[in-house]
Amino acid sequence: MNAYILTLSCPDRTGIVHAVSGFLLERGGNIEEAAQYNDHGTGLFFMRVQFACDHLTYDDLAMQVRMFAEPFGMSVRLHRVEQPMRTVIMVSREGHCLNDLLFRWKSGLLRLEIAAIISNHRDFYQLAASYNVPFHHIPVTAATKAQAEAKQYEIIQAEGAELVVLARYMQILSDDLCRKLSGRAINIHHSFLPSFKGAKPYYQAHDRGVKLIGATAHYVTADLDEGPIIEQDVTRVDHSKTVEDLTAMGRDTESQVLARAVKWHSEHRVLLNGHRTVIFK
Structure with a gap:
């Protein structure tokens, strides 16, 4: 049936x-x-x-x-149920989340159809080719940001993407693009929000001597790192860990948190409830 x-x-x-x-x-x-x-x-x-x-x-x-x-x-x-969710992934120069999502997708663990990868760098064009996924290199500068986002959105629309995943895409989206992607763009933040927002959260966490580091997957909104939270997780650390240790451990947590958020969204288990979410696992 x-x-x-x-x-x-x-x-x-x-x-x-x-x-x-x-x-x-x-x-x-x-x-x-x-x-x-x-x-x-x-x-x-x-x-x-x-x-x-x-x-x-x-x-x-x-x-x-x-x-x-x-x-x-x-x-x-x-x-x-049988219709996979068409998805576009955006990434910059850190590929752990991208690599994890591609592997889970090809392994049949995510109900997706990854239609394209968009990046402001060329680093992962070979990885995309190995999965037979079209790769779009769109450089972004302060002077070209509007034109770059217009091209990004054109690709997203042309691919019929129901979901856009910011898999460590390290550019702040404009308010206009955030509104256009409302409710269908997921970001992974390498911090347990709302703590240590913005740049270099692992340096901030190390400086504060935290005992837990975490990651947060949330929907993208015009308010930076303030979108409805889908999933979070933490990893215990201690005083002996360096910034590099925290960063390496955090990457594993980021990949797992983002994968769970993408899975739940693709299975239509996440419902928006104002600035919060209801998740039927």
Whole structure:
């Protein structure tokens, strides 16, 4: 049977779960996985349902879902389970996250279709070629930033990318590009945000003598390093570790954190809740 994922959010009220399950039952749908969350602080309800249904085409089902959602004031999306998420990866000169994502993708661990890699340096064109992924070198300077971002966005749109991953792309995106990519661009920050934002966080962490270093994957917004957080993790360190030790250990954490965030997003498990996220793992 055709498998789908339905995600929704709306003002909370009684009977939503019953209504959703009844809607799917009436159309021959079989629920395989379901999760829900009531945010009492905002009064919002969130739900993710994976189900099988072979009685309607996707277009017919999507139309009926929109009609069903209207009386509830729902923000709703319907996705095909088997359809991989088209993705563009952006990177600069540190390739550990890029390499990790490419390996996981080719190993079948990520439900992606990596359509292109964009970089402001040439360092990883051979790595991209080894995975048969188009590589676009777009240099960025203060004088050419607007033109470079226009070309980047043109590639993202031409590839039909649903997701853009900043895998250690070390350029600050303009407010305009952040708005265009709202809700579909994930950044990995080599720090346990909100601590040590900005440049050289491992140097900042070492200077403060921290005992935990971490990494944060979050959605990109115009407010630098302030986007809704998807995933975080930490690694324990001690006084004997140098900045280089912290950096090497941090890279492993960054790769794992970013991979989990990309996986959850590609499986439609992340729902935005204002400046926070709801994640159905």
